[in-house]
Amino acid sequence: MSRLNEENLRIARQIISAYPKKKSALIPLLHLAQEQNGLVTNEAMTHIAELVDVTPAEVLGTCSFYEMFKRHPVGEYQINICHGISCHLLGAEDVLEHAESSLGVKEGEITQDGKFSFEGVECIAACTEAPCLQVNYRYINKVNADEFDQLIDDLRNETKTEIPKHGTLANTRQKIPANKAAGPAQVEESSRPIWLKRNKEE
Amino acid sequence: MTIPLITTSRWGIEDGHTLEGYLRTGGYQGLHRALEMSPEEVHEEVKQASLLGRGGAGFPAGIKWGFLPPDVWPRYLVVNGDESEPGTYKDRLLIERDPHQLIEGCVITCYALGLSQCFLYVRGEMAHGQERVAQALNEAYIKGYVGKNILGTEFSVDVILHWGAGAYIVGEETALIESLEGNRGMPRLKPPYFPASIGLYGKPTIVNNVETLSNIPWIVEHGGEAFAKIGAEQSTGTRIFAVSGHVKTPGVFEVEFGTTTFRDLIMGEQYAGGIRDGNSLKAFIPGGASAPWFYEEHLDIPLEKSVVDNAGSMLGSGAIVVMDDTTDIVKACHNVVRFFSRESCGKCTPCREGTNWLEKILDRILNGYGRLEDIDLLLDVCDNISPGISWPPKQTTICPLGPSAVSPIASALERYRSEFEAYISLSVDATPVVLTGGAHE
Amino acid sequence: MSNPSEEIDEVSVIIDGQEVHVKAGEILIDACESAGVDIPRFCYHKRMSQVGMCRMCIVEVDTGRGSSLQPSCMMNVSEGMVVDTQSELTKKVQDGVLEFLLLNHPLDCPVCDKGGECPLQDQTMAYGPGETRFVEEKRHFEKPIPINENVFLDRERCILCDRCTRFADEVVGDPLIQFIDRGNSTQVNTFPEDPFASYFSGNIVQICPVGALTAKSYRFKARPWDLEEIESTYPNPLGDRIVVQSSRDQVLRLQGLDSEAVNWGWLSDKDRFSFEAFQSEYRLDSPLVRGGGLNKAEKGGAGLVASSWAGALSIVTDSLKDVNPDRVAFLGGARLTNESQYAWTKLAKGVLGTDHVSADLGDELPAHVLLGLPRATISELCQPNNTIVLLTSDLKEEYGTLFIRLRHAAKAQGVNIVELSPTRTGLSNVAAVSLHPLPGEIGNVAEALVTGDIPREVGGITGEEIANAHEYLQNSNVFVVVNRSSIGQSTTPIIDAITSFQKLDNCRFLPLVRRGNTMGALDMGMSPGLLPGRNTLSSGSAVFSDIWPNLPAKEGADTKQILQNAADGKIDTLFLIGADPISDFPDRSLAKSAIQNAGTVVSVDLFVTPSVYESDVVLPAASFLEVNGSHTNVEGRITPIRQKVTAPGTSRPDWMIASEIAYLLGHNLNIDTPEDVWNEMTSRSAVHGNLGYPHFDNDQNGHLITATGRIPFLPSQERLESRPVDSYAMRLIIGKRMFDHGTITQMSASLRSLAEASQLRINQYDFERLGIDEGTKVQVTSGDRDISVTVKIDDRVPRSCALIYANLDGADPRELLNEGSHSIDIRIDPTVRA
Structure with a gap:
């Protein structure tokens, strides 16, 4: 199933309601679709287009701009090996080479069991922990060849359960209790906020 | 204090x-x-x-x-x-x-x-x-x-x-x-x-x-x-710096803004602890990949915005990347240029086409297909992205991303041109070949 | 004292060392152009917002703070600005950008359609480097891919200037082509399996600065240097200005001409690609007569056979000799040039003495509405902060370039659109208010809107909605655009509505017509009771009596009465001047019976339409590409139509045919050229005054006829009673599609397949009430009439209404019309399957 399922549709509507304009929810909804299907399908993009009132082409335009959205299958575990300058200086290319030989696939390919794919990525903000990588956006710091192989074993044996399957990003979502919500600041709302009124701002 | x-x-x-x-x-x-x-x-x-x-x-x-x-x-x-x-x-x-x-x-x-x-x-x-x-x-x-x-x-x-x-x-x-x-x-x-x-x-x-x-x-x-x-008159409070690369103890440090020096951060025992393995400093990037590189003689500059600006670079995002004397400058340069090439949004022509071209030329040099004229070509392409190759950079683009790719090339060529020439002298073929690749569908 | 707002503020700037005075705030690239300094550009297009992407137009600018590099499309001129477009630095940067653009651009100019008219090629030839410094492989994409039925995209040639994507999104609201991927891999494309289904797709071919977008109809047909071109007018209601391009007497391409007053360079696909129809193999190229055998005329023969002009015309003149003028009638003429219209009117009203002349086919607003209201131009409508009330159908379907202008006005000029259309339309999402009164109720809704006397509910609109819309009418500049939005609604409620809006101070109108030159037809007297120049038969006879020998004695019948008379055997000769009442007149069976029962039916046309097929004599006419003359648009704007190619076979301009018939009847119309018509007409027309002959006029905005009031608007005396729709019924809307079974669309290879099949469209709510599957065929009844048609969900249709488009393949909604009703209620029986 490629369109958003009922539960995700409910979440999608909640996400949309937080923004003054529907289209702002586009990226969060693409994440939601990717979480559901492991990738972003054309059907999901069409569904999202309906939800935020744009054309599917506009959804694709946005979706294809961002690296995290995969429109072709990746492994259950997508390994992003950082090759930013700090990691480069400390052996990122060796990690990449090792990944290729250890997994037996080239960058961008998926292992036969569908479990793994890897690619070199730009800086992931863990520069003092170089060389580092992310598996489904979970950090592994100061990685060497042995640790890499251990990581693969753990993932293959499903003993590293803190890492979700590809698509799931954060395990916690923001939830705004209905009675606590200030509500989106509508673009048409043109009056001075109430807490400034007292004090005559400016 | x-x-x-x-x-x-x-x-x-x-x-x-x-x-x-x-x-x-x-x-x-x-x-x-x-x-x-x-x-x-x-x-x-x-x-x-x-x-x-x-x-x-x-x-x-x-x-x-x-x-x-x-x-x-x-x-x-x-x-x-x-x-x-x-x-x-x-x-x-x-x-x-x-x-x-x-x-x-x-x-x-x-x-x-x-x-x-x-x-x-x-x-x-x-x-x-x-x-x-x-x-x-x-x-x-x-x-x-x-x-x-x-x-x-x-x-x-x-x-x-x-x-x-x-x-x-x-x-x-x-x-x-x-x-x-x-x-x-x-x-x-x-x-x-x-x-x-x-x-x-x-x-x-x-x-x-x-x-x-x-x-x-x-x-x-x-x-x-x-x-x-706290801090200097123009640079108040504290700032967080990440020191990474070839240092003994890479880390993220909150320091007093404007008074601490690069030497304190890179060499200080309580901070990055000096260059690893007893090596010497070759270069460092003082403020993120867009910043022109600093060298040994810049170590005593304080982490103060205007002083660093006047010295021809920037504090930027508080990212100090240290390269020791084992660093292959051409590879490091290629690495940073590749970053900007891949991250160009594609809007402005000079950035979309220029950064990608720079990456391709550096690729060629690293792969043994460099030509002597490629060094001038690199600089001229840089000049067309950021006329005059000055700091702060002039822009032919809407945002500074394209001109940012110029800094690493200008820096690396200014101090370590010989490393580029060394690659070129080892070229397997003096005549350029058309490299394959780049088909999108 | 001069009005200060009319003074244009000027500033003095120095461009390349020359001091020039330019409009304050003008965009620098335009200011330079008007000063004669051309700055190269690819992404900049003056009819779209600036994006500053290509960076080609960068120049050195000093505004007093030192010289800096600035894209001239992004700067507004200011006093004292110093611009250097030729400095060494400017040249270096521009050469650099050009080199960057060429890195990945293929060297296929010799096989590229754009070659010879390509800004990139021109720039490269003029300033580009002799050889490339780029030794790497270029970007590759699959070579041209179709993005819709008519347009191909070659992504390798694309320089990512954002013109086509901007046009799609910003100008016409069809964002179906997009930038996809990022950086150096960026490409323009559609969503998979979702073509660029826009009514305006041909424009992106015209504005593409390279050969990335090409039109199927023109691909590999010609080289720009082989083309000859002429500026003309497309004879649609807006009178869109065009450039007709031909080679070896074949029209190969129509391009939009940028006229400030009208179409800004844009064209709808229907008009752009329709030139194919006029060159189709089905074009009539010789006269036809009803015959029994090979080329043998025979009244009552089974089919039409080819004839000589002499043979065909003799049948026509025989039927007219000694005829009682009251037994001769003319229908049609609304698509012709003003000159041809005048010639036919002169034949009918000046020679034959009949006033049974009507260009209307029962689907236009009455002449007193079209001529009697204080009129406004499109540009007057679009002034900032105006309120425009739309009493119209979907302008995107029927009036493409007006849709574009109004969309721009709403989006960029702060114009408030108050839409009162039967369904949601292409402008709904930019309208300040979008309301959809029940057909038949528009008069009551308008009354409440104008007076602010707010009922709880009227015509399906709540009091709250009315009150909200009423606010927008408190503007001192209210304009009303009105057309016959559905032939399922009589003109009475519309006239009621106009009567209400007339009560607003200064309210002005832009009444729209269905056929291209209906306005011209009225001004040329092709309506009962009218003579050219808005003279009436009663008051204007003296104006023409010296040159029109046989003016009619009394006012003639309207279209419906003419057809009724013909059906009753009271018409001996019926002329159909480019008219097809069987397809167009709301009462199809009356039209058919009229043609069958008229003595001699003479069709003057380009194609064998259903009505032509039933005629006795068929005279082949020349199309607008093959004649000289002029056109009058809905604003009253007169622009030239110019001949570019030769008419096929022996077909002739209409004015010549009319003149010839008169001559054979012993009368000289004194018309040997269109200019003769013009000179005679303007000498007698108070509204046309001293206009020179338009053929020689080079103002792209043409001449505007501003005189109004000679034919007064007849306000309604009493409003129609409200008639709610009962809960078992739905109110019928008969709409028009851009692409339908109209002759021109069907005769154009590029357009033919774009017409859909007939469907009954209702919204989701009503659909669920019916409890059927989409696509089910249902029986639709109205009184004792019925049709069967498939159902489609369309949420643009309001509740309790049903929309069927006219003139599509399949069910004909005219079958549901009921003589004398102001609106039509239908019932849908989902259980009766056809």
Whole structure:
């Protein structure tokens, strides 16, 4: 199933309601679709287009701009090996080479069991922990060849359960209790906020 | 003088990211204090603090806030948490380890400026950071620090956690706004130069970096004057620097702004501990991948914005990348250029085509197909992206991304041209070959 | 005293060392152009917002703070600005950008359609480097891919200037082509399996600065240097200005001409690609007569056979000799040039003495509405902060370039559109208010809107909605655009509505017509009771009596009465001047019976339409590409139509045919050229005054006829009673599609397949009430009439209404029309399947 399922549709509507304009929810909804299907399908993009009132082409335009959205299958575990300058200086290319030989696939390919794919990525903000990588956006710091192989074993044996399957990003979502919500600041709302009124701002 | 830790005080506290831990360590005192003051008094404290933006450009936050046009509503706050400049590693830690401090900074800022909604844009790849912010927001909403009638007052504002999805250029503030509107993250045309006048949904918008906003609670709690006493006259408070690369103890350090020197940070035992393996320093990047490189002779420059600017580079995003004498300069140069080439949004011709061409030429040199004329070609292409190859760079583009690719080439060629020539002298074939690749479908 | 707002503020700037005075705030690139300094550009297009992407137009600018590099499309001129477009630095940067653009641009100019008219090629030839410094492989994409039925995209040639994507999104609101991927891999494309289904797609071919977008109809047909071109007018209601391009007497391409007053360079696909129809193999190229055998005329023969002009015309003149003028009638003429219209009117009313002349086919607003209201131009409508009320159908379907202008006005000029259309339309999402009164109720809704006397509900609109819309009418500049939005609604409620809006101070109108030159037809007297120049038969006879020998004695019948008379055997000769009442007249059976029962039916046409097929004599006419003359648009704007190619076979301009018939009847119309018509007409027309002959006029905005009031609008005396729709019924809307079974669309290879099949469209709510599957065929009844048609969900249709488009393949909604009703209610029986 490629369109958003009922539960995700409910979440999608909640996400949309937080923004003054529907289209702002586009990226969060693409994440939601990717979480559901492991990738972003054309059907999901069409569904999202309906939800935020744009054309599917506009959804694709946005979706294809961002690296995290995969429109072709990746492994259950997508390994992003950082090759930013700090990691480069400390052996990122060796990690990449090792990944290729250890997994037996080239960058961008998926292992036969569908479990793994890897690619070199730009800086992931863990520069003092170089060389580092992310598996489904979970950090592994100061990685060497042995640790890499251990990581693969753990993932293959499903003993590293803190890492979700590809698509799931954060395990916690923001939830705004209905009675606590200030509500989106509508673009048409043109009056001075109430807490400034007292004090005559400016 | 020992200085207080302003932004990183809870990094060592196990539960500093929870509401309980935050409150126990003095959290939300700034907000309480702010709500006792009028919004303009809060704004005044920040102006007095002379807080410089911590995102890269170093523009004074209080002045940026002052660009809001009077009587245009609603106004929005957008938090730039899209940290992705190579070598930069601070905002992620602030997000993961002290999310409430950031949230408190956001809420106070909204109060001070009459901003009706806040969007906290966290880089997509920071899954853990998103979880921490979501948890913190959920707690803060329940306890009334965010949302409707904050702490029982008539001040209400939602802080919405927004996920990015992987694009460096979104760190540029107008691209960030485009992205938040659900569009391709391509920088907007200037003017207007500041989104403060026309920003999100065409409305006045303040875009501030995570570290900038994380300073706000302390400033409001302790006063702008106290903050301004720390650091140098023009560069007040503390700043977080990440020192990475070929140092003994790479790390992220909060230091007094403007007085600490590069030597302190790179060589100091309490900081990065010096060059690894007894090697010597070859070069270092003082402020993120866009910055022109510094060398041995620049070590004693203080971490002060104007001094570094005058020395021909920038402090940028607080990213210091150290290269020792084992570094292959051509490879390092190629690495940084490749970054900009891959992260170009594709809007402006010189950046879209030029950075990719530079990468291809460097690729060729590294792969043994270099030609002597390639060095001049590299410089001429740089010159066409950023005429004059000067610092600060002239631009033929809307945003500085394209010209940023020029710095590493200009720096590397200026000091280590011989390394390029060495590669070229080993070329397997003097005649250029057409390399395959690049088919998109 | 002069009005200060009319003074144009000027500033003085120095461009390349020359001091020039330009409009304050003008965009620098335009200011330079008007000063004769051309700055190269690719992304900049003056009819779209600036994006500053290509960076080609960068020049050195000094505004007093030192010289800096600035894209001239992004700067507004200011006093004292110093611009250097030729400096060494400017040249270096521009050469650099050009080199960057060429890195990945293929060297296929010899096989590229754009070659010879390509800005990139021109720039490269003029300033480009002799050889490339780029030794790497270029970007590769699959070579041209179709993005819709008519347009191909070659992504390798694309320089990512954002013109096509901007046009799609910003100008016409069809964002179906997009930038996809990022950086150096960026491409323009559609969503998979979702073509660029826009009515305006041909424009992106015209504005593409390279050969990335090509039109199927023109691909590999010609080289620009082989083309000859002429500026003309497309004879549609807006009178869109065009450039007709031909080679070897074949029209190969129509391009939009940028006229400030009308179409801004844009064209709808229907008009752009329709030139194919006029060159189709089905074009009539010789006269036809009803015959029994090979080329043998025979009244009552089974089919049409080819004839000589002499043979065909003799049948026509025989039927007219000594005929009672009251037994001769003329229908049609609304698509012709003003000159041909005048010639036919002169034949009918000046020679034959009949006033049974009507260009209307029962689907236009009455002549007193079209001529009697204070009129406004499109540009007057679009002034900032105006309110425009739309009493119209979907302008995107029927009036493409007006849709574009109004969309721009709403989006960029702060114009408030108050839409009162039967369904949601292409402008709904930019309208300040979008309301959809029940057909038949528009008069009551308008009354409430104008007076502010707000009922709880009227015509399906709530009081709250009325009150909201009423606010927008408190504007001192209210304009009303009105057309016959559905032939399922009589003109009475529309006239009621106009009567209400007339009560607003200064309210002005833009009444729209269905057929291209209906306005011209009225001004040329092709309506009962009218003579050219808005003279009436009663008051204007003296104006023409010296040159028109046999003016009619009394006012003639209207279209419906003419057809009724013909059906009753009271018409001996019926002329159909480019008219097809069987396809167009609301009462199809009356039209058919009229043609069958008229004595001699003479069709003057381009194609064998259903009505032509039933005629006795068929005279082949020349199309607008083959004649000289002029056109009058809905504003009253007169622009030239110019001949570019030769008419096929022996077909002739209409004015010549009319003149010839008169001559054979012993009368000289004194018309040997269109200019003769013009001179005679303007000498007698108070409204045309001293206009010179338009053929020689080079103003792209043409001449505007402003005189109004000679033919007064007849306000309604009493409003129609409200008639709610009962809960078992639905109110019928008969709409028009851009692409339908109209002759021109069907005769154009590029357009033919774009017409859909007939469907009954209702919204989701009503659909669920019926409890059937989409696509089910249902029986639709109205009184004792019925049709069967498939159902489609369309949420643009309001509740309790049903929309069927006219003139599509399949069910004909005219079958549901009921003589004398102001609106039509239908019942849908989902259980009766056809």
